[in-house]
Amino acid sequence: MNFVVSNVNNLETIADVTQLEELLSRPTDALVETMQRVSGDILFLGAGGKLGPSLARMARRAADQAGGNRRIIAVSRFSNQQAERGLQEFGVETVRAELLDTEALRQLPDAENVIYMAGYKFGAFGNPSLTWAMNSFLPGMAMQRFADSRVVAFSTSCVYGLSPWQSAGTVETDPLQPTDEYSMSCIGRERIIDHFSRTHGTSASLLRLNYAVEMRYGVLIDIAQAVYNERPINLTMGHFNLIWQTDANAISLQTLDHVSSPPMVINVVGPETLSVRRVAEEFGQLMGKQPRFNGTESDSCLLTSGERCHQLFGYPSVSAGKLIQWTADWIMRGGPTHDKPTGFQVRDGRY
Template sequence: MTALPSEIRNEEELEEMLSRPSDRLVETLAALDGDITILGVGGKMGPTLARMAKRAAPGKRVIGVARFSEPGLKEKLQGWDIETVACDLLDRSALEGLEKTANVVFMAGRKFGSAGNQSLTWAMNVQVPAMVAETFAASRLAVFSTACVYPFVDIAGQGAREDLDLNPPGEYANSCVGRERMFEHVSRTRGTRVSLIRLSYAIDMRYGVLHDVASAVQAGEPVQIDSGHCNVIWQGDANDIALQSLAHADSPPFVLNLSGPELVSVRRLAQKFGERFGTEPVLEGKEQDKAWIVDTSLQQQLFGYPTVPLPRLIDWTAKWLSEGGRSLGKPTHFEVRDGTY
């Protein structure tokens, strides 16, 4: 394995690292038949996941589907030899007109702004999954979900396991339960092979929990610590494992918590970044004894330990911000506890 650098100097280096496939992923995709379609490729993770899939399986076609409202994204993907198809997934006829590849990664969804337009959130998180599951019932599906489908669990424990009953707070989180149920229904009734990936906080230097905490500390702004614990994972590892999960897709669905194994203390994160920036962090609130945390034992058993450990992620984030690295301006709102986004 290539040694990890001490810092990531620019976005070109960052996106290369985020899309660097593991040997295991190369082997996994080589053993799977057919091409790969990525629905919702235009999000934060989609472009580098698509690039990783193409780098891991250059002989396969990788097709990125999105509305492509972000200027330049389509051209960037095409420069990585990824085919692009513009499609509004709420348009049933357009969705049904898409090519039915053997493998599909579903990444579409809506979170922020949900409190102002709940009906659109439910349409994107439940109606679209129902239509996608029916349209691609003959495909192998890796479906991005979220740890928000769980209730808060005791921070003294190991975190929520995949078999925990789903009873989360708030409309957004419940719409995510609905997303899973739509894919589960088609999987159980039509035999569709599905993997459900409950992701908890992917880390890219330009966004994520570490970026949020570090940015606040650097600016002298308060860090809320009521939700004082979480799990995080390097986005490159998340991309890699999500693509590998296609080989585990099953009926009924295979379910996987996807995150780092450490229970991360937000207070300690703020203190670490304060040391890096030479400032005392401003902390607000009090840690609660329950949080959205997950048990990643199954992930470690099947896919091994993430390649980028937490201390390196902290170092990279601190150096990125110290040198004026760009932010995507998309806060995670990890501190929200009532499910209102």
């Protein structure tokens, strides 16, 4: 079945996982143009997570549309064998590897372009040594191994700490204010990548991503499920912003055309500041439910400004209002989820 539509905002519903996966991996025209300018194979390090499979498939589709012969290679432990088979069937090569193993990292194929996605968040509070190894030590290993590549590295908005919700959100030049070991280890990742970028002249970019969402995972799913199942929602982290995962995927690949030494830093996020309370109330109206709350909104929250991102790549293709509509419909129809809460309410780094 062909699900392609000219404007995804015209979609009233996402029918099933097949259509969802097509949407998440659909390349934009701008990305195809980027692929025509940026040469070389693309290697994804840590591709087995929530974003990795759809991102690798999008790269495969964009590369095919751009023409030429380019390898797309996904590296992960691949504990989810179904995800690995799905990538292989799509034309993405897969490599199983433990990235903290120096010899395994050395044996990975060379690639002109590297998308670095490896990291450790959920469980970080209970395992600080692994957190620092994954988030700060491994990036240095990878930057030395791929010193001659372009490197696009995923980071997180958690490095900024909390900011007043009335503000426009933190910008890339604001001082970093970590509040816990997880966010400190993520700053470690950025500092190490910056160091080796300067030392070896490796062109890189750092993507401070804030809440990419799709129908199976994200802060909207967390809120929608709570409303639908009549569970109370904690309002302490009262505001947030987000971005449709398809847009985050396309932007991350487009930054291959914007890497530099020292690295370019960019917040990847949509333009809207959303209220947890108001989003829950909107879900309540769509679902015929009465949201339940506890706590009150704090003056601060995790909020970033996407102005630089929007200037470079344009506004996201899907609005927050449309994402809320899709999410409510998905949950009411019993659509599958990854069953992995985001922990968006967390204010002390205890993920």
